[in-house]
Amino acid sequence: MRRILLSEKDLPKQWYNIQADMPKLPPPPLNPQTKRPISADDLKVIFPMSLIEQEVSTQRWIDIPDEVLNIYASFRPTPLYRAVGLEKALGTPAKIYFKHEGFGPAGSHKTNTSIPQAYYNKKEGIKRIATETGAGQWGSALALAGTLMGIEITVYMVRISYDQKPYRRIMMETWGAKVYPSPSDRTEAGRRILKENPEHPGTLGIAISEAVEDAATNKDTNYALGSVLNHVLLHQTVIGLECKRQLEIVGDYPDVVIGCCGGGSNLGGISFPFLYDKINGKDVRVVAVEPSSCPTLTKGEFRYDYGDTAGLTPFLMMYTLGHDFVPPGIHAGGLRYHGDSPLVSQLCHDGLIEARAVGQTAVFESAILFARTEGIIPAPESAHAIKVAIYEAIKAKEEGKERVILFNLSGIGFLDLPSYEAYLSGKLTDFEYPDEKIRESLCRLPEIRI
Numbered sequence: 001m002r003r004i005l006l007s008e009k010d011l012p013k014q015w016y017n018i019q020a021d022m023p024k025l026p027p028p029p030l031n032p033q034t035k036r037p038i039s040a041d042d043l044k045v046i047f048p049m050s051l052i053e054q055e056v057s058t059q060r061w062i063d064i065p066d067e068v069l070n071i072y073a074s075f076r077p078t079p080l081y082r083a084v085g086l087e088k089a090l091g092t093p094a095k096i097y098f099k100h101e102g103f104g105p106a107g108s109h110k111t112n113t114s115i116p117q118a119y120y121n122k123k124e125g126i127k128r129i130a131t132e133t134g135a136g137q138w139g140s141a142l143a144l145a146g147t148l149m150g151i152e153i154t155v156y157m158v159r160i161s162y163d164q165k166p167y168r169r170i171m172m173e174t175w176g177a178k179v180y181p182s183p184s185d186r187t188e189a190g191r192r193i194l195k196e197n198p199e200h201p202g203t204l205g206i207a208i209s210e211a212v213e214d215a216a217t218n219k220d221t222n223y224a225l226g227s228v229l230n231h232v233l234l235h236q237t238v239i240g241l242e243c244k245r246q247l248e249i250v251g252d253y254p255d256v257v258i259g260c261c262g263g264g265s266n267l268g269g270i271s272f273p274f275l276y277d278k279i280n281g282k283d284v285r286v287v288a289v290e291p292s293s294c295p296t297l298t299k300g301e302f303r304y305d306y307g308d309t310a311g312l313t314p315f316l317m318m319y320t321l322g323h324d325f326v327p328p329g330i331h332a333g334g335l336r337y338h339g340d341s342p343l344v345s346q347l348c349h350d351g352l353i354e355a356r357a358v359g360q361t362a363v364f365e366s367a368i369l370f371a372r373t374e375g376i377i378p379a380p381e382s383a384h385a386i387k388v389a390i391y392e393a394i395k396a397k398e399e400g401k402e403r404v405i406l407f408n409l410s411g412i413g414f415l416d417l418p419s420y421e422a423y424l425s426g427k428l429t430d431f432e433y434p435d436e437k438i439r440e441s442l443c444r445l446p447e448i449r450i
């Protein structure tokens with residue numbers, strides 16, 4: 001079967017919470033000032049109570065509210081595809097499956113969490129949500145959720161993306177959100193940075209500082225994060241739960257589950273339901289793929305760090321490159337984050353998730369092959385997962401093994417066409433670290449010849 005579909009009645013009714021089953025839970029988030037474990041009261045300033053409860057819950061299954069299911073149903077369950085064209089081009093005995101999360105109106109998996117986040121805020125009487133966006137996918141997912149749930153959205157958009165990706169901004173504005181380039185003069189954090197450098201290109205860390213400050217200083221305003229936090233990864237598990245049922249239909253089970261990893265949410269979403277099996281003895285590998293220019297899991301340190309640049313967010317235990325790390329301006333904007341989800345970090349640390357870093361020219365080479373064999377133009381972020389899926393398929397061919405490979409297509413690339421143009425015209429290069437030691441130690445995959 002090439003396209004494996006579920007019907008609306010097969011939508012998962014509960015999210016899977018991996019905190020119930022992890023061999024070791026991450027150490028608690030700390031208050032950024034006192035360095036003591038953070039309390040619900042600290043978080044109440046910027047988050048609704050239901051999400052704070054989900055953040056710390058160790059209950060295995062959490063009900064999805066009917067109002068959320070109702071909106072999920074407008075684009076879920078998403079199809080699972082067998083990549084027959086790609087398999088043929090590679091001449092691999094492996095079966096390659098991919099979950100198409102670019103199906104929703106915003107074009108990425110991020111609506112799986114923006115919808116419940118908008119819902120819980122609205123239900124608890126909040127009028128407005130402030131957030132940040134890098135490449136614009138999270139901002140557009142939240143803008144969409146805001147208009148469907150009836151809650152105002154303010155987006156601080158990393159300036160370099162604001163300037164380079166006007167279509168994302170227009171999408172957000174079409175759905176009724178207010179969008180400001182960050183650093184902006186609307187917050188203390190933004191003004192401080194603009195004073196030092198009026199031309200600052202912005203980072204996700206700075207934009208987070210601005211949105212958190214906006215939420216903390218306005219009573220009817222909360223904050224929402226599109227990745228990293230436990231409740232975000234929880235909401236994304238609909239991806240993996242659907243995949244499991246879809247693979248059952250064709251009688252397959254993956255040997256390896258692959259996802260690109262920026263803050264860890266689409267990877268967590270597709271893999272956690274399979275990690276449940278792994279924790280219970282099943283033989284399945286999970287691979288996180290990140291850009292070699294922002295190698296958080298492969299080259300970062302496992303320690304407490306801030307989620308943002310100004311140090312306003314909780315101190316989280318995670319793999320980090322340092323909260324002041326400014327990654328180079330690669331095309332996969334959604335993967336430019338200095339840290340990673342504490343859940344994914346802990347699972348990586350404990351050997352349940354493997355990590356790989358890949359360079360962007362190799363990523364685009366894979367994206368092009370995928371587009372020319374499957375027809376779908378992937379988001380540059382998702383193409384990181386494609387690169388490693390291709391690598392695994394070639395390895396299976398070399399070893400003569402009929403493996404089952406599953407990867408997440410986290411989004412489509414219609415608004416990333418300028419990066420395709422850069423690649424096709426030979427202008428795209430791999431970022432090279434000035435520091436030779438870092439460069440040499442980067443965990444790169446061997447080049448794949450196709």
Ligand SMILES: *Cc1c(COP(=O)(O)O)cnc(C)c1O
Pocket residue numbers: 108109110137138226227228260261262263264265266267334335379381382410411412
């Ligand atoms: C945001 C985004 C990512 C990276 O975020 P994760 O939380 O790591 O999933 C990956 N792919 C797409 C299409 C995105 O929009």
